[in-house]
Amino acid sequence: MIKRKITALVLIAVMSFSLLTGCGKKSSDTSTDNTDGVVEIKWMFWDDLTATEDLMSKGYAEVIERFNEQYAGRYHCTPITTNLEEYDTKLNALVAANNCPDVFICNPGPNLTQYVESGTAKDLTDILKKKESKWYDSFTEGIFERMTYDGKIYAVPTNFAAALVFYNTEIFEKAGATIPTTFTEWIATCEKIQGAGYTPISCSAGTAWCLSMIAGYLCDRAGGPDNLIGVNAGTVDWTSESFLNAGEKLVELSKYFQKTAAGDSNDQATASFYNGEAAMLVQGSWAIGQINGNNPEMEPKCGVFSFPAIEGGADPNRMIVKTDNLVMSSKTKYEDACIALMKCFTDETAQKYTAEVGGKIPIIKVDYDKEKAPAQLSYVMDILTKSTGTLGFYNESLASVEAGDTFDNSMVDLFLGSISVKEAFQNVQEFYQEHVWKK
């Protein structure tokens, strides 16, 4: 009896093994020429295209669909998706195994630098400037700045978002508060709102980059572009006056965060804004979709203003922006197909979607339907046209991913009150002394 059972089990195991090995033979390479002559390319992305709620990801799904329809019979694109956390792990494993996807999405800053330095990213300068100059001309001016290394362009942007302060006009009215333009005014506004019984600012320190975004803005308002250029070149110390000033301001401002800011996640902080508990939210414009999607009543009463100036500081009209970028693998066999795909991402249809539905800012000069786009987007665009310059997220503008993390973590520590302003920036200073400036 038992014998028969065990023999059956062994048989099943052996059979399924051989079955699987049999199937295995059919496996395919990263990119292959199918027998019917269709060129197959892979595109890697950090969100699932069907389960996602993110409006931008949904837009990307449409682009892929459109590409496969438009080039049916010639090209076919298969997306490889992971979630954001395992994206780099998987991408690096694929690159290490010489299996790099033909086109992949990438954050600007040290992340992109890494793929450029290792020779993974293809130099697109010739293609953009000579072969496809019409395509190149369609882009907004200066958009390639952060993708250019030694005069060579290594990535193509698909959209960009700007970080600013969202505010609840209804709460502002009730509290009799006005839009602040300077830091002192901002503190006064916060006082008034607190007096009216609302949380002035919603922020998440549980998700480090949310707090770091405010810290980055303060650093830039205090010292301007020289701060960032200076520390990366080794000419400005992290312990210099303007950084310390920014740190003090962060501590002052953080008194007006919601009580639970230390533990709240990004989703929670955003939720307490769109649920009408908090009056202000410092976020990227990608949050527009999330706000309107979860509480449609918020759209008419949600205003936007630029991050206030620090008195005696630098130019207050600079904005933190962030692009999503497409990188082409230097090993791809199907350059034309990749370019066709990248063009699909940046053509008018896709870019109109970006503005009208995604709530992000197009990277080509395009006339989108302002009626259709969320109300907040036009406020963002207004502020953007007045801006005098842009900078990346602080943690994505530093020397390495690790440097960015060190900055983020020091700011969280400072916010939690476990270290002083001086100690916080001393931490970053030490990291730079050891890892960045020595080279």
Next chain:
Amino acid sequence: MKRLKFSNIIIYLFLSVYALLYVLPFLWMISVSLKTNAEVFINPFQLPKVFQWNNYYVAWNSGKLGIATLNSIIVCVITLLASMLIGSMASFAIARMRWKLSKPAMAYFLTGMMIPVHCVLIPLFIQFSKLNLTNQLLGLILPYITFSLPITIFIMTNFFRGLSSELFEAACIDGCSIYRCFFHIALPLAKTGLFVTGLMTFVNNWNELLMAMVFISDVQKKTLPVTLTYFVGPYATNYVQMFAAIVIAIAPSILIYCCFSNQIVDGLTQGAIKG
């Protein structure tokens, strides 16, 4: 007699309170899976106002949970059978057979338990993609079996050692071959051990994420834990559908577990202790 009753009450009280610690979080999980995202943040602990059964429907469809469940079942069942067979064979050789290298062999297998999976991930991936094993279920099954072996061998060796040697001696005198000894005497006697290790193996592999995420790119071949991450977006997380998907994903675990645990109870009652 009265004293005994009193101590019984204390024991059951302790057990029940402790059990609450385990049950409540799951009830909460189910209640979250029936809310809307905004509701989760406003009243995390209240019952949902309207039961959003739709969450399950959406999670099942958009997470492609059907195919993922099938893949997970294929991978885990094959891994389970193979690792139990291979593992108990090796443990029997180590625990009961006499050969010089049995101790080093044991030590060799044990090192497998100490290796952090992150360390071997990239070398293994490179090796597998050369062999064209990535992007298919066999490429997951092989490492899963291998990573399950150390713990199977570790526990099963212990069980085989604990069996009384008189049994085997008697069998041998009756002219039993070594294979019969293993399949007919050792394996049935170590049934409890097999179920426990089998359960652990199954659960570990059912929940394994990192390797499944890195090794499989084809949507049709993804396993359940990978599909659960679909609901974590780059800027926002879709909690309600994720919880719905988690509830769907743990159901088979619990089902399998109940089947196995009854077997263990059989083993317990057949074996030694009663009441």
Next chain:
Amino acid sequence: MDKIFRNKLAIILFISPALLLFTAILLIPICQTFYYSLCDWNALTSPKFVAFDNFKRLFIKDKIMRTALKNSLFFMLFSAITQQILGLILAGILTNIKRGRNLFKNIYYLPAVLSSAALGLLWSFLFNPKMGINQILAFLGVEGPLWLMDTKGFIVLPMWVIAFVALWQYTGTTMMLYMAQISGVSKSLYEASYIDGASKFKSFFTITLPLIKPMIATTLSLNCIGSLKFFDLVYNMTQGGPNHRTDVLATHLYNEGFQYFKYGYANAIGVVLLLMCFLITVVINRSIKIKNYEM
């Protein structure tokens, strides 16, 4: 009899499938791991040999490594002690009660069946200042601490919280292993002791405990190795934060390898981790064996 158990062919047949799989899938990558730990490598370009630089940096300069070591050792000690005691007590009680044994055992083992990722998320919700335990405390008029963000003390509060959740999740496994082993103890032994007038409580100490000693070594090694390699809950509850205060060896390894792309350096941490596990296993098996001889 002896001859049968020395059957070379049978030994080879029994051991070779496991041996082959093991060598192909684990030994080769481990050797590579050892080699990479001596290299400067980001997994994108080819590795550059730097001898013991990674290890020097790890032990002399790396502050996070010190925190990670401290947390990992704390976590190991805490888990080993609490899981052993609680697991053994539960196993002892459950094998001795008449009614509801099945139910309680199933309930206690439940979390071990589920993915740590999902449970980590669930508990981080419960320890979240806005949503969980603190709301209940506030209702009672007590202001709860920042469970997952507190920064004071030698072992920070979040580390205790994680250790508690791990205890909650894994006690079931230890309990199960003990129960399985206790079921192997012959019934006649207990009956004999009851006739001698021993209480259940006493026979647990005089019969059960000595007889399940081999299982103590097993579960203890499992606990210790498991908690040294511990990753999932930490990663899902705090991601090593605030500011690396809850980093353990495995999360430090993950960060260095997969966030900062210092793969060679991460492998050096992996080697340290492996050696520590090895050391612990040897120590446990040695000390428990000696006691066995004393008996």
